[in-house]
Amino acid sequence: MFGFGNKTKKLEKKYQQLLEEAYQLSKSSRSKSDEKTAEAEKIRVQLEALKETQ
Secondary structure, eight states, X not given: XXXXXXXXXXHHHHHHHHHHXXXXXXXXXXXXXXXXXXXXXXXXXXXXXXXXXX
């Protein structure tokens, strides 16, 4: 129970950061943008799993 909120906030911040990087990269390198989007998707799955366990 303790620590989930902190981990969730960190993951949410990382998720938003990756989405922003993907957006910026989409203007110059589509493949790198896709990689960042895939990383963000993995974090989103982790976030959903954490929220389900709370």
